[in-house]
Amino acid sequence: MALIAGCRTPFAKAGTVYRDLTAVDLARACVRELVERSEADPAWIDTVVMGQVIPSIAAPNLAREVVLGTGLPVSIPAHTVNRACASAGEAIAEVVDEIRDGHAAVGIAGGAESLSDIPILHSRRMAKALVEASKARTLGGKLKAFSKLRPKDLAPQTPAIAEPSTGLTMGQSAEKMAKENGISREEQDWIAYLSHRNAAAGVDDGRLTAEMCTVLLPPRYETAVSVDNLIRRDTTPEALAALPPVFDKKYGTVTAGNASPLTDGAAAVLLMSESRAKEEGLAPLAFVRSWAVAAVDPGGQLLMGPGIAIPKALDRAGLELADMDLIEMHEAFAAQVASNIQALESPQWAKEKLGRSEPVGKVDRDKLNVMGGSIAVGHPFGATGARIATTLANELKRRKGRYGLLSICAQGGMGFAMVLER
Numbered sequence: 001m002a003l004i005a006g007c008r009t010p011f012a013k014a015g016t017v018y019r020d021l022t023a024v025d026l027a028r029a030c031v032r033e034l035v036e037r038s039e040a041d042p043a044w045i046d047t048v049v050m051g052q053v054i055p056s057i058a059a060p061n062l063a064r065e066v067v068l069g070t071g072l073p074v075s076i077p078a079h080t081v082n083r084a085c086a087s088a089g090e091a092i093a094e095v096v097d098e099i100r101d102g103h104a105a106v107g108i109a110g111g112a113e114s115l116s117d118i119p120i121l122h123s124r125r126m127a128k129a130l131v132e133a134s135k136a137r138t139l140g141g142k143l144k145a146f147s148k149l150r151p152k153d154l155a156p157q158t159p160a161i162a163e164p165s166t167g168l169t170m171g172q173s174a175e176k177m178a179k180e181n182g183i184s185r186e187e188q189d190w191i192a193y194l195s196h197r198n199a200a201a202g203v204d205d206g207r208l209t210a211e212m213c214t215v216l217l218p219p220r221y222e223t224a225v226s227v228d229n230l231i232r233r234d235t236t237p238e239a240l241a242a243l244p245p246v247f248d249k250k251y252g253t254v255t256a257g258n259a260s261p262l263t264d265g266a267a268a269v270l271l272m273s274e275s276r277a278k279e280e281g282l283a284p285l286a287f288v289r290s291w292a293v294a295a296v297d298p299g300g301q302l303l304m305g306p307g308i309a310i311p312k313a314l315d316r317a318g319l320e321l322a323d324m325d326l327i328e329m330h331e332a333f334a335a336q337v338a339s340n341i342q343a344l345e346s347p348q349w350a351k352e353k354l355g356r357s358e359p360v361g362k363v364d365r366d367k368l369n370v371m372g373g374s375i376a377v378g379h380p381f382g383a384t385g386a387r388i389a390t391t392l393a394n395e396l397k398r399r400k401g402r403y404g405l406l407s408i409c410a411q412g413g414m415g416f417a418m419v420l421e422r
């Protein structure tokens, strides 16, 4: 399956430049640009699949709103998927499968998230009272519906970035992993430092900015956002070491510096069957060779899914970790990256979790996240998979590499991995 092109919006810290935009606005901006840049005729597109983790109640099927708002033919069916932080990866996998099954020849896959525009809900008791009041025929009846409410029922409910089955936040889960796997603060801060350093280099030489479209801001649409606003080019290991832990204030090691930030943004890729790409005279950036998902018990170490999904995707590709020219690991937290690398290199992990006698292999750090990762660039949950696939494909081409691996950890103990080939 051919990956023809990828594009994303600049990513921004939630509540900053995109605070007046929605995930749909961001997704439309990036898909519009993707179609233009790839020189695809919109009439070719058979399917659009997008990821979103916290959908808006006004537009829950983001993908279809993208089709309807970007001048794409209204006849393109579109659906939205949620595999937590791996949602855009899942969207890519679904379009790949649709093409492989012959149900589509050309598709767009990606995702978006606006943490500036999360649904803020009433409590269940307040919602019940509102429904009861709406049905009451008299003023007395309406007032009676609210009479049972307590002050705490008036408090708004916001989505928690926490595991529903355990109640632990993602950050607390990363802390648990750091402690149980002996991941030091120094190692976490070093991963974070490299993330910013590599991303800043990618902006300076234009490799990273080349993947971004420009987003015009309301109300006048005169101000343009054309670069990420989370990359800290001036950060140092010393500055990172000085930050206080956030999720375990006394004994913790996870800080605002070595965690991915809450982010707004969108990303998408154009996929096509190989034969169709040839027919249209388009040169693919890369080919999707395999993909896999896996899941672990969220009550154990939550973000270890990649440690199982990676060997599965490699097996399906008939390749070894050592064959990879580049590796892109989503950085939810530096502690999660380090923990998964440790697992891939561990004979014990291989034996106990994979039933193998040999470890999956050594991760060459020089090939890892060479244009930065989610810590520096940001992590709009629904979009990250398409951001990573685009970067991996572009960089494989630049380096004349053959194989690239990407992995994403996700809520629910899930992991996603994909192998690209050139």
Ligand SMILES: CC(C)(COP(=O)(O)OP(=O)(O)OC[C@H]1O[C@@H](n2cnc3c(N)ncnc32)[C@H](O)[C@@H]1OP(=O)(O)O)[C@@H](O)C(=O)NCCC(=O)NCCS
Pocket (backbone or CB within 6 Å): 085, 161, 170, 171, 196, 232, 235, 236, 239, 240, 243, 246, 255, 256, 257, 258, 259, 260, 261, 262, 332, 333, 409, 410, 411
């Ligand atoms: C960790 C988290 C709570 C921090 O949020 P925040 O407090 O808004 O973070 P900020 O950007 O304001 O950073 C806090 C401080 O650290 C500083 N800081 C952050 N990164 C830094 C860096 N790389 N170098 C130096 N200083 C840094 C900031 O300047 C700020 O300093 P100030 O308080 O003096 O202004 C938030 O990003 C978070 O919840 N992340 C995890 C998201 C998550 O769970 N995702 C799911 C992944 S699967």
